[in-house]
Amino acid sequence: MRKLFNLTTVASGIAIGMIVAGALAIVGGAYAHKVVRDQLVPQKIYFTDNAKELPGNLKQYAGEQVDTATEAKAFADDYIGMHLQGVAKGQTYSEVSGQFMQDPNNQQLAQKRQTLFMGETLRGMLLSAWGWGTVGMIATIAGIVLVGLGGVLLAVPVMLAIADRRRTSTATVNTAAPSAAG
Secondary structure (H helix, E strand, C coil): CCCCCCHHHHHHHHHHHHHHHHHHHHHHHHHHHHHHHHHHHHHCCECCCCHHHCCHHHHHHCCCECCCHHHHHHHHHHHHHHHHHHHCCCCCHHHHHHHHHHCCCCHHHHHHHHHHHHHHHHHHHHHHHHHHHHHHHHHHHHHHHHHHHHHHHHHHHHHHHHHHHHHHHHHHHHHHHHHHHC
16 A cells, blocks of 8 residues: 555656646647637638738738637737727727717717727627637647646656666566575
8 A cells, every 4th residue: 555655656646637637728729729710710801902001010911811819819909999099089889879879860970889889899709719819829838838747747757666676676686696596
């Protein structure tokens, strides 16, 4: 019973647990990445082909489809966000909607309200995709770290067990050899 619960077996158990948890985190991260892509691609959202129309930090995406979490965030914040600023002089949907409620016959406010609602809704959905993509990336990184640490932690007791067996078998051979010669 003493050998079953020594430090080597406990460390080995923890190491195997870390490796399994790491593998599950990697699978979860890959799944999150796939779901984000699978949700973005059918939306057919593209950056404009004309790089001159894009802010400097988005020129690299000219003509590309939004199909990654990073692109979703860039499109949401720097493309949609920029356009929404110009709709009502920087006012949000909530602010314009409040004004519209006081003047429900104002067609200009109605149009701004609808544009802001649609833009902010799409922006929110894209930022949600970015958030889940980020969670997936963190899970993947954590999984890789756990597998690596678990591998190192498992290697130490395995090497100690191998070294102990070699010592034991060498000692057995050395003690058996003199009695056989005698």
